[in-house]
Each structure stands twice: as structure tokens, then as C-alpha cells.
Amino acid sequence: MRLFAFIVFALSLFSSAKASTEPDEKRLYGRVVDASTQEGLFGASVFAEGLKRGTTTKLDGSYSLLLPKGAHLIRARFVGYRAKEIRIELSSDMRLDIALEPDAIQAPEITVSTDRDKDRLLESTQSLDVMTKEDLDAHRGQTFGESLKNLAGVSLLQTGVSIAKPVVRGLHGQRIAIMNAGLKQEGQQWGEEHAPEIDPFAASEVQLLRGAASVEYGADAIGGVIRSEPKPLFSSEGLRGEVFVNLFANNRQGAVSGYVEHSFSSGFGFRLQGSWRKAGDSFASNYILANTAFSELSGSLMLGLKREWGTATLYCSRFAAELGIFRGAHLGNFSDLARAIERGEPPTALQQISFAYAIGLPRQEVAHDLVSLRFAFAPFSFGAFSLDAGFQLNRRKEFDAQRSAVARLGIPSLNLTLATTSLDAKLRHKPIGDFIGTVGVSTSAQFNDVGRSLAYLVPRFRAFSVGAFIREEIPMNAASLNAGLRYDARLLWASPRVFDQSVQRQIFINERRLFQAITASAGAVYQFSRSWSIGLNVGTAWRPPSINELYADGVHHGTGQYEVGDRNLRVEKSYGIDATLRRQSARLELEASAFYNRFSGFIFLEPTGLIQSLRGFFPAHRYAQSDARLLGFDGTLRYAPFEFLRLDATLSLIRGRNLDREEPLINVPQDRLRAIAHVHLFETESVKDFYLELGATAARRQTLVPFVARDSIAQPNRLIAGLFPEMTEADALARYDRILRLLTLAPPGYVIWELNAGATIRLGGTSLKIIVSAQNLFNARYRDYLSRFRLYADDIGRNVIARVQLPFGSS
Amino acid sequence: MRKLVSFLASLATVASLSLAQIGCGHEHDENKHGNITTLEVILTDGSTTIRAKAVDLDGDGGNPPRVDSLFLPAGRSFSGRIELLDESKNPPQSRTEEIRRDADTHRFRFSVSGGAQGRVIVSNLDRDSKGQEFGMRFDLRITSGAATQGSLRITLEHHDTGDKSAGIFDTDIDATFPVLIGASAIASN
CATH class of the missing domain: 2.170.130.10 (TonB-dependent receptor, plug domain)
Structure with missing residues (x-):
């Protein structure tokens, strides 16, 4: 009901926004030209900083833009040219010609065109x-x-x-x-x-x-x-930095992060960044969540070089975390699972455990090292070239609570080391006729090592991947078309463990698999009025089956669930279509997108019954493939009816279905609406941008869940009765059915509120930014459907967060 | 350009160092530690020894465990103990002492059902250092009466908080032995 009210609220915003009139606007027009040849530049972007409004130039370099009266900072950009910023005072229609200097250095990143700089409306055919x-x-x-x-x-x-x-x-x-x-x-x-x-x-x-x-x-x-991109270097010269302090009341967490950077006029720059975080046990609204403490220590170094031939950037980062896993969700076997589910809450003794920063068992130790070396240059006249070389080393150790004696010896249950090297090369070519576009190749090599560990889950493997693609775009005055094609192949050598019937035990074998796919996409975006556009995209995507889907064979870390891979899985392919409607104006921004995604060979976990070992019974699952579809809607609305008030809303609706099994897909997010009102309170000499926000997130109960019935899994009743030897067979079956139902049902919907306040305070030469925010304001009890602990404990209660941000050095 | 070369050199160094680290790979040595394939119940009364095993040589997955039946003579009392073994090794290794050392966090639980309920009584479990029940050694008594059958389920609970009354535990072992109560003693093995 509350969700319904929100939808009405959101819709009423939308309709009232349509009715409101635009403020007094004037036309800014002119041409963007090459400073040396005075030739018009086609496809350059011109936009007003701060307003996020802009356009791209036509074939002759001309542009026209409607802007509110007043002062603006206009920025013009074009591939291979130095960007230019010009301050203007717009009182009436005005002509502004902009000459850009060619800049061999500035070979911009080749990415999806996600710069806010570019006209949002024609920015992308996708959401x-x-x-x-x-x-x-x-x-x-x-x-x-x-x-x-x-x-x-x-x-x-x-x-x-x-x-x-x-x-x-x-x-x-x-x-x-x-x-x-x-x-x-x-x-x-x-x-x-x-x-x-x-x-x-x-x-x-x-x-x-x-x-x-x-x-x-x-x-x-x-x-x-x-x-996720680190801050680019060379945004300003001189030594500067920032310090962040975040405090989270719920788990008494402190997080400190900071960086220093220096860009020298010689064209060399660096940034050193580090973060530290220590969190204790979290609290649900009524009880502590035992062993949920965690800590993190991370850092990065970025070095950059800017020369006539282009730019080179080296980025090295390390992420290291130690994570406690909620003790109440750790399960030895089916009996433990049954007890935990029937209880539905952590055991009383666990609810009364005292708060600690200590991380006990079960826990994860994760470290990720990443080195990326990126070159961007425009060697010849035909375009901008980029080369990204990467190396990543991922180490993961998971320690079970099961045999603490062994964990104390430092032997993890899961101990995996994954090394990946990659090389990507892309060329964004200068316009050829009406076409601009990118061609690229990528390669990667991977090595997964299984270290000393207590149990087998996935094998060691090596993999080698190659891919090549071309993607071309035809930008037009009020539209843009694109199409692309790609080929990928992945060759996998794995040493999985399999059960050999002839010798009646598990043996290791060597196996080679080749996965390959051709993918294609096409899109169009059309600006059909001054502030509206519509984008349409069709595309295919693929993935090879992952290592666990092919070869898993074991009980996964404390979930009490036995997973078996299928060595014969094929690639999973998806065929998607989506349409995106955008509105961009001073008061109203909207992006609404509907999508339909059809899968062939969708890989999912299929329950196959119970297996038994000396540890007891385990629910067994096997990876299987079928046709599936996902369809849905997501929308973002930003409406500013007054100078001091802004309303934001996001809505996400998704439906998923396994077409072969004729049942809903598992773990499809529940329908969700978030609405927030942002009130700009006041501004003084020393306090800037003082604001208050009140928001709510409403999530509807997920009713579309796959139901696993006892009858749907072929297994004798006698086996099920063996789960509960103390009960009669009829009682045991009834209890088993009840547990299956509890396992699949989604928790009720919920509404949680948040309250945020922030301000920027001038302090001497610098400005201190402070934000205080209360999440789950009313300490509501709730469980999200996608919480993996939803069967055992509530999600976290109120969390008051304080964030302080202090920049220093030259700005 | 020289800086560029040194960038590449440092990248190569980092890469090769890291690869060297993982290059000296370990063999698949899972199950070398802490693996228990076998739970054996041993009952003696001075003259008779009764043994029954639950064995799962291939660990989780593969084949289900093979469980012996316990043939129990009516009207007799035994002192019992549990042995834990890893029989996937040659020769088999005992895990009994490993679990005994962790007596403070482990507990064997016995539950009797079917026709054996009320006929098989497990009592006098040995205790850990804090005086809590451990149960690796115990007494088992069979009351007199007619021949019948049922089951004896033995679970090994792992109470990692050390407080066995808290009800916070995972199950490490769960084996159900068929029980046949006969009129007289039948010594198995």
C-alpha cells in the first residue's frame, strides 16, 4: 500500500513537471573550429558546466543551445583537441565561436561515451x-x-x-x-x-x-x-590532497582514507592513496549479529606521464580485507540447516554475545593486487590509440568454523589464487565519411591455483582468451546510430576432480575446453524534441560457464549445500533489447528504460535432492542450463520545482522466468522504489550548500519465487525419513516439506527511511565538507530477499554515519 | 621515453615476482588434515566386544556412507568408546586424539529411536575440562525384553564458543546405526 502511494507520488511529480513552464531561456549559437585551419569540427561537444546541458556540433561545426539567462561556463571538447572553457554572461541570444587547438597529447580515453560533458540526450543508446x-x-x-x-x-x-x-x-x-x-x-x-x-x-x-x-x-x-575509475591525474598542478573520515555508529566502524597528488609542469604526476577501515559486529534492530566484524587496508599509487607522443599511466593498487561471516548462518549439514530455518532467528545465546572487533570463525581473507599500465596516444593522423596492459593477483582464503582445530593451524577450507594478465588495444579512428568508431583486440591469460586447503570445491585451471571487435557510430544532428560486432574465444585447461565409477573413488583428470561466441549490437538514439530523446538498443552477450559451474564438487563454505558442476555445459548467450526515454531540462531530468533479455543456455543451480556422507545429509544442487528471460523497467527522475527543493526517485522492476522449468528465476530482486527530497537550506559567508534530505526506500515482497516441492526431486521417502531418525516417516516428511517452503519463501516487503544533512564549511583557505546521515532511521526490522542471511537473521538496524572530507594544498 | 621503459620494467618485475609466488604450486593435498572417514563404536563388558563402523571413504559426495548394524544383546551393560579414523590413508590414521584434545568444544550426542527406544540407555558420558559432557566414552545398557529393532544416532557437535548449553553448534559427524536387539549376545567382528 505504501508502495502504491509512492508510485502515485512519483507519477504526480512527473505530470506536474510536464505542466510547469521553462524559465526564461536564450539561445547560444556559433561554430567550433580548428584553430589552425578554421575548418568546422563535426561532432564536438559544447555544453554548459553545472547545468549538464549541451549539444554536439553539426557537419559544418555549428551548434545551437538554449540556456537560462545568466552566467555560464561553456566548455567545448573534441577528440584530439585541447578542451576550452569560456565564461559568458547570457542576457540575450548570443553568438560564440570557439577555436580549438589540436592537441596530440590529449588522446582521450576510449570508453562508452559517459562523459557528463556530452549532451546527455544523445549520450548513449543504452541506459x-x-x-x-x-x-x-x-x-x-x-x-x-x-x-x-x-x-x-x-x-x-x-x-x-x-x-x-x-x-x-x-x-x-x-x-x-x-x-x-x-x-x-x-x-x-x-x-x-x-x-x-x-x-x-x-x-x-x-x-x-x-x-x-x-x-x-x-x-x-x-x-x-x-x-570504476580512479581520479585522473593532471586535473590541477601543484601538491594537493584530501582526507576522508567516515564513522558508522551501527558497527562502531572507523574508516580513514586520503591521498596526496602532485602534477608537475614537466608533465609528470603522481598520486598516493590509502584507506584503512575497522568495523566491529553489526546490530540488527533487536540483536547483535555475531562475528560480523571486518577490516580493510588498501592503497594505490598512480604515476602519470604526459608527453608530445601521448600519455602513460601506471596504476598499482592493493585491496586487502578480513571479513567475519555471521556465526548464526554457518551450518554443518541439513540437520543444522533445519534447526536454523525453523528457528528463523539467531540462537538466544548468540543474540546476547558481547560486541567485539575480533574476527572469529568463519571468516574470509581476501587480497587483490592490480597493476594497470595505460597508454593513450595519437601516433598518426587516423585517430586516438590506447593500450592497456594489466596484471591482477587475487588471493582468497575462507576458513570454516567446522574444524576449528584445523583452522587454528591456518589451513583454510577454500584457498584460491587467481592470476590474470591482460592486454587490450583500441583505436578510435577519425571520421571516415560519416563514420566514427573503435576497433580493438584484447587478450588475457589466467592461472588459478588451489592451495593447501581442507576440502575440494573448484579445480586449478589455466585459461587463455582472445577477442576482437569493431564498433561504428554515425552521429547526426539530432540522432546517432551505432552497430558493433565482436568475436571471443576462451580456451580452458582444468584439472577437476571427478568420481570414477570403475574404482569407486574420486580422481583428478585433465581436461581442455574451448568456448567461443560472436556477439553483435546495434543502437539508435533520436532527439525528438528540445528536451526529449529516445534510445533503442539490441544486442547479444555471452559468457563461458564459470569454473564452479563446470567443476564444482563439494560443500560450499558453511552453507550446508552440496554443489556439483556439469563438465558439459555450453556457453550462455543472451539476446537483449532495451528502450530508453530521456528528458533533460533545467527542472526535470528523467531516464526511464524498459528491457527484455532472453537467454539461451542460462546456467542455474537445480536442486537434485539429498546426498549423504559421514557428516550427515546435505541438500544437493547441480548446475544445469535452460532457456530463461528477464524483463523489467528502471527509471530515475530528478525534479527541481523550486530553487531550494529537489526530488529524486528511482524505480526498479524486474521479472525473471526459467522457461524450461516454467517457474520464476531465483534471487530476482524485489520491486523497489526510492524517493528522496533534497532541501537546500541556506548559505552564508562561511557555510556553503547546507542541505537536508529525507528519503525512503520501499521494497515489495518478492512473490515470484521458484518453489521446490518434495515430489519434484526424485528420492525415496525412506531417505528423507533418514534426516530425522527420531520421527515417524509421516512426521519427517511433513517437517521436510515445511523446511522446503521456508527455504523458498521470500520475506515480507519493507519501507526504510533515511535522513541526511550536509554542509561545506569554509575554514581558512580550505573547505570542510560534513555529512551526517541516518540509514534505517526508525530502526525497522526487515529482511531483504537478496540477503543471504534472510533465513537466519534480520538485516541491520539504524546506522548513523558521519562523513568528513577535508581537501588541502593548492586547488 | 626512458620513463616509459622503466614503467614497463617495473610492471614486468611485479608480474614475475607474483607469478613466482604462485608458480611453486602445491599439489592437491586437501583432506590431509582433519579428515575423518570413519566413526567406530566399540562396546566391551570384559568378555564381549561389539564393534560397528560408519565409513565414508570418498568424503562428501560420491557414495553414501556404509554403516554396520549394531547387534545388541538384551539385559547386558557395556562400557563404550568412540574411535575416529581416517581410513583414506594407508595405513589408516587415528583422529581420536585430535578430537579428544578439543573435548571442550565437542560433544557426542546419542539418540535412540524405533523399537530400541527405552531399551538402549546411554549414560555416564565422560566430561571435558569444564565438567561439560563430552561423550567419547560412555556406558550403554540394554534392558531385558523381547527382540526388536531401531536405531542409534551418534552426532558429533562442534560448539565453537565452548559453552555447550548455548545451543550454538555445527554438526561435524552424523551417523545413524541400525540397532538389532537380540535375546542373547552376538559379537560382531
């Missing part, structure tokens, strides 16, 4: 969101994933507070690509409790591209792409 440094500073979470949770279409698959996997349009893990400093982040991302190993403080810009993007990003970019 796109950008979190700027300011957004990130205000919402930086306890984890990288949590920083993104307010974006439309994003949910979090959480294993407690410390582990949050971003879910984009219902897909996560191996089905989204996370780019970190230009490299595809390669960890053990197949695991539901394996979060991206990225320091939330390291990113200064995060871009979210929704929908399939395999053509540019290769395998895995099925649900979308998250790009």
Missing part, C-alpha cells in the same frame, strides 16, 4: 548512470557495492554488511563486468559471498551501463558494466 566524485563522497558505503545501491536497476546480494555483490537488472557475479582502472576485475566472482575486491574510497567516478555490452567489454557483460 547509463554516472556517479560523480561528489555523489560518491556523499554515499560512499562500507563496501564498493553499497556505494552503488541507490542507482536504479541496482540491488545488492548481501552476505552481511561486509560482503555486497552488485546486482544489475537481476544479474550478478559472472553476468556483469566490473572494470577497475581500465581492467576487467578478475577475482573469484562466481561465489555469491565473493564481493568485488575494490576499495570504496579508490574510485572517483563510477559509471553504470545497463544491459548487454559484450561488443565492447567482452564476455560477462550480460547484465551491464560497472566502471
Whole structure:
């Protein structure tokens, strides 16, 4: 009901916005030309900083832009030219010609065109969101994933507070690509409790591209792409830096981060950045969540060189974290699972445990080292060239509570080391006729080592991947068309453990598999009125089956669930179509996107019954493939009816279905609406931008869940009765049915509130930014459907967060 | 350009160092530690020894465990103990002492059901250093009466907080032995 009220609220905003009139606007027009030849530059962007309004030039370099009266900072940019900023005072229609100097150095990054600079309306044929440094500073979470949770279409698959996997349009893990400093982040991302190993403080810009993007990003970019970029060097000269302090009351967490950077006029620059975080146990509204403490120590070094031939950037980063896993969700076997589910809450003794920063068992130790070396240059006249070389080393150790004697000896249950080297080369060519575009090749080599560990889950493997793509674009006055094509191959050598029937035991074998796919995409965006555009995109995406889907054979870390891979899995392919409607005006910004994603060979975990060992019974699952579809809607609305008031809303709706099994897909995020009112309070000489925000997130109960019935799994009743030898067979079956039902049902919907206040205070030569925010303001009890602890404990209660940010040095 | 070369050199160094670190790989040596394939119940009364094993040589997955039946003579009392073994090794290794050393965080639990309920009584469990029940050694008594059958379930609970009354535990072992109560003693093995 409350959700309904929100929708009405959002819709009424939308309709009233349509009725409101534009403020007094004037026309800014002129030409953007090459300073040396005076030739018009086609496709250059001209936009008003701060307003996020702009346009691109026509064939002859001309442009025209409507802007409100007053002072503006106009910026013009074009590939291979130095950007130019001009201050203007717009009182009537005005002509402004801009001459740009060719700049061999400035070979811009080749990315999806996500610069806010470019006209938002024609920016992309796909749905796109950008979190700027300011957004990130205000919402930086306890984890990288949590920083993104307010974006439309994003949910979090959480294993407690410390582990949050971003879910984009219902897909996560191996089905989204996370780019970190230009490299595809390669960890053990197949695991539901394996979060991206990225320091939330390291990113200064995060871009979210929704929908399939395999053509540019290769395998895995099925649900979308998250790009995390460190702050670019050379934004200003001289020595400067920033210090961040974040305090989280709920788990008495302190996080400190800072950087110093220096750009020299000689064209050399560096940045040294570090973060430290220590968190104790979290609290749900009524009880402590035992053993949820975590700590993180991360750092990065960035070196940059700017010369006539181009730029070179070296980025080295290390992320290291130790994470406690909620003790109440750790399970030995089915009997433990049954007890925990039937209780539904942590055991009383566990609820009364005292708060600690100590991390006990179970726990994870994760370290991720990343080195990226990026070159950007324009060697010849035909375009801008970029070369990214990367090396990543991911180490993951997971310690079980089961045999603490062994864990004390330092032997983990899971001990994996994944090394990835990659090389990507891209050329963004100068216009050829009406075409501008990019061609690229990428290669990567991977090595996964299984260290000394207690149990087998996935094998060691080597893999080699290659890919090549071309993507061309035809920019037009009020439209843009693009199309792309890509080929990828991945060769895998693995040494899995299999059960040999002839000798009746498990043996290791060597196996080679080749996965390959051709993907294509096409898109169009059309600006059909001054402030509206519509984009349409069709695309295919793919991914090879991940290592656990092929070869898993074991009980996964404390989940009490036995997973078996299928060596014969094929590649998973997706065929997606999405349409995006955008409005961009001074008072109203809107992006609404509908999508349909059809899968062939969708890989999922299928329950297969119970298996028995000396440890007892385990629910067994096997990886299987079928046709599936996902469809949904995500929208972002920003409406500023008055100078002092801004209303933001995001809505995400997703439906997923397994077409072969004729049932809903599991773990599809619940419908979610977030609305927030931002009130700009006042401004004085020493206090700038003092604001207050009140917001709410409403999530509807997920009713579309796959139901596993006893009858759907072939197993004798006698076996089920063996689960509970103390009960009669009829009682045991009834109890088993009840447990299956509890396992699949989603928790009720919820509404949680937040209150935020912030201000920038001038202090001498610098300005201190302070934000205080209360999440889950009313300490509501709730459980999100995507919380992996939803069967055992509530999600966290009220969390009051204080953020202080202090820049220093030359600005 | 020279800086560029040194960039590349440092990258190569970092890469090769890291590769060297993981290059000296370990063999798959899982199950070398802490693996228990076998739980054996041994009952003696001075003249008779009764043994029954639950064995799962291939660990989780593969085949289900093989469990012996316990043939128990009515009207007799035994002192019992539990042996834990890793029989996937040659020769088999005992894990009994490893768990005994961790007596403070472990507890064997016995539950009797079916026709054996009320006929098989497990008592006098040995204690850990804090006086809490451990149960690796115990007394087992079979009351007199007609022949019947049922089961004896033996679980090994791992209470990592050390407080066995808190109810916070994982199950390390869960084995259910079929029990056949006969009129007279039948010594197995």
C-alpha cells in the first residue's frame, strides 16, 4: 500500500513537471573550429558546466543551445583537441565561436561515451548512470557495492554488511563486468559471498551501463558494466590532497582514507592513496549479529606521464580485507540447516554475545593486487590509440568454523589464487565519411591455483582468451546510430576432480575446453524534441560457464549445500533489447528504460535432492542450463520545482522466468522504489550548500519465487525419513516439506527511511565538507530477499554515519 | 621515453615476482588434515566386544556412507568408546586424539529411536575440562525384553564458543546405526 502511494507520488511529480513552464531561456549559437585551419569540427561537444546541458556540433561545426539567462561556463571538447572553457554572461541570444587547438597529447580515453560533458540526450543508446566524485563522497558505503545501491536497476546480494555483490537488472557475479582502472576485475566472482575486491574510497567516478555490452567489454557483460575509475591525474598542478573520515555508529566502524597528488609542469604526476577501515559486529534492530566484524587496508599509487607522443599511466593498487561471516548462518549439514530455518532467528545465546572487533570463525581473507599500465596516444593522423596492459593477483582464503582445530593451524577450507594478465588495444579512428568508431583486440591469460586447503570445491585451471571487435557510430544532428560486432574465444585447461565409477573413488583428470561466441549490437538514439530523446538498443552477450559451474564438487563454505558442476555445459548467450526515454531540462531530468533479455543456455543451480556422507545429509544442487528471460523497467527522475527543493526517485522492476522449468528465476530482486527530497537550506559567508534530505526506500515482497516441492526431486521417502531418525516417516516428511517452503519463501516487503544533512564549511583557505546521515532511521526490522542471511537473521538496524572530507594544498 | 621503459620494467618485475609466488604450486593435498572417514563404536563388558563402523571413504559426495548394524544383546551393560579414523590413508590414521584434545568444544550426542527406544540407555558420558559432557566414552545398557529393532544416532557437535548449553553448534559427524536387539549376545567382528 505504501508502495502504491509512492508510485502515485512519483507519477504526480512527473505530470506536474510536464505542466510547469521553462524559465526564461536564450539561445547560444556559433561554430567550433580548428584553430589552425578554421575548418568546422563535426561532432564536438559544447555544453554548459553545472547545468549538464549541451549539444554536439553539426557537419559544418555549428551548434545551437538554449540556456537560462545568466552566467555560464561553456566548455567545448573534441577528440584530439585541447578542451576550452569560456565564461559568458547570457542576457540575450548570443553568438560564440570557439577555436580549438589540436592537441596530440590529449588522446582521450576510449570508453562508452559517459562523459557528463556530452549532451546527455544523445549520450548513449543504452541506459547509463554516472556517479560523480561528489555523489560518491556523499554515499560512499562500507563496501564498493553499497556505494552503488541507490542507482536504479541496482540491488545488492548481501552476505552481511561486509560482503555486497552488485546486482544489475537481476544479474550478478559472472553476468556483469566490473572494470577497475581500465581492467576487467578478475577475482573469484562466481561465489555469491565473493564481493568485488575494490576499495570504496579508490574510485572517483563510477559509471553504470545497463544491459548487454559484450561488443565492447567482452564476455560477462550480460547484465551491464560497472566502471570504476580512479581520479585522473593532471586535473590541477601543484601538491594537493584530501582526507576522508567516515564513522558508522551501527558497527562502531572507523574508516580513514586520503591521498596526496602532485602534477608537475614537466608533465609528470603522481598520486598516493590509502584507506584503512575497522568495523566491529553489526546490530540488527533487536540483536547483535555475531562475528560480523571486518577490516580493510588498501592503497594505490598512480604515476602519470604526459608527453608530445601521448600519455602513460601506471596504476598499482592493493585491496586487502578480513571479513567475519555471521556465526548464526554457518551450518554443518541439513540437520543444522533445519534447526536454523525453523528457528528463523539467531540462537538466544548468540543474540546476547558481547560486541567485539575480533574476527572469529568463519571468516574470509581476501587480497587483490592490480597493476594497470595505460597508454593513450595519437601516433598518426587516423585517430586516438590506447593500450592497456594489466596484471591482477587475487588471493582468497575462507576458513570454516567446522574444524576449528584445523583452522587454528591456518589451513583454510577454500584457498584460491587467481592470476590474470591482460592486454587490450583500441583505436578510435577519425571520421571516415560519416563514420566514427573503435576497433580493438584484447587478450588475457589466467592461472588459478588451489592451495593447501581442507576440502575440494573448484579445480586449478589455466585459461587463455582472445577477442576482437569493431564498433561504428554515425552521429547526426539530432540522432546517432551505432552497430558493433565482436568475436571471443576462451580456451580452458582444468584439472577437476571427478568420481570414477570403475574404482569407486574420486580422481583428478585433465581436461581442455574451448568456448567461443560472436556477439553483435546495434543502437539508435533520436532527439525528438528540445528536451526529449529516445534510445533503442539490441544486442547479444555471452559468457563461458564459470569454473564452479563446470567443476564444482563439494560443500560450499558453511552453507550446508552440496554443489556439483556439469563438465558439459555450453556457453550462455543472451539476446537483449532495451528502450530508453530521456528528458533533460533545467527542472526535470528523467531516464526511464524498459528491457527484455532472453537467454539461451542460462546456467542455474537445480536442486537434485539429498546426498549423504559421514557428516550427515546435505541438500544437493547441480548446475544445469535452460532457456530463461528477464524483463523489467528502471527509471530515475530528478525534479527541481523550486530553487531550494529537489526530488529524486528511482524505480526498479524486474521479472525473471526459467522457461524450461516454467517457474520464476531465483534471487530476482524485489520491486523497489526510492524517493528522496533534497532541501537546500541556506548559505552564508562561511557555510556553503547546507542541505537536508529525507528519503525512503520501499521494497515489495518478492512473490515470484521458484518453489521446490518434495515430489519434484526424485528420492525415496525412506531417505528423507533418514534426516530425522527420531520421527515417524509421516512426521519427517511433513517437517521436510515445511523446511522446503521456508527455504523458498521470500520475506515480507519493507519501507526504510533515511535522513541526511550536509554542509561545506569554509575554514581558512580550505573547505570542510560534513555529512551526517541516518540509514534505517526508525530502526525497522526487515529482511531483504537478496540477503543471504534472510533465513537466519534480520538485516541491520539504524546506522548513523558521519562523513568528513577535508581537501588541502593548492586547488 | 626512458620513463616509459622503466614503467614497463617495473610492471614486468611485479608480474614475475607474483607469478613466482604462485608458480611453486602445491599439489592437491586437501583432506590431509582433519579428515575423518570413519566413526567406530566399540562396546566391551570384559568378555564381549561389539564393534560397528560408519565409513565414508570418498568424503562428501560420491557414495553414501556404509554403516554396520549394531547387534545388541538384551539385559547386558557395556562400557563404550568412540574411535575416529581416517581410513583414506594407508595405513589408516587415528583422529581420536585430535578430537579428544578439543573435548571442550565437542560433544557426542546419542539418540535412540524405533523399537530400541527405552531399551538402549546411554549414560555416564565422560566430561571435558569444564565438567561439560563430552561423550567419547560412555556406558550403554540394554534392558531385558523381547527382540526388536531401531536405531542409534551418534552426532558429533562442534560448539565453537565452548559453552555447550548455548545451543550454538555445527554438526561435524552424523551417523545413524541400525540397532538389532537380540535375546542373547552376538559379537560382531
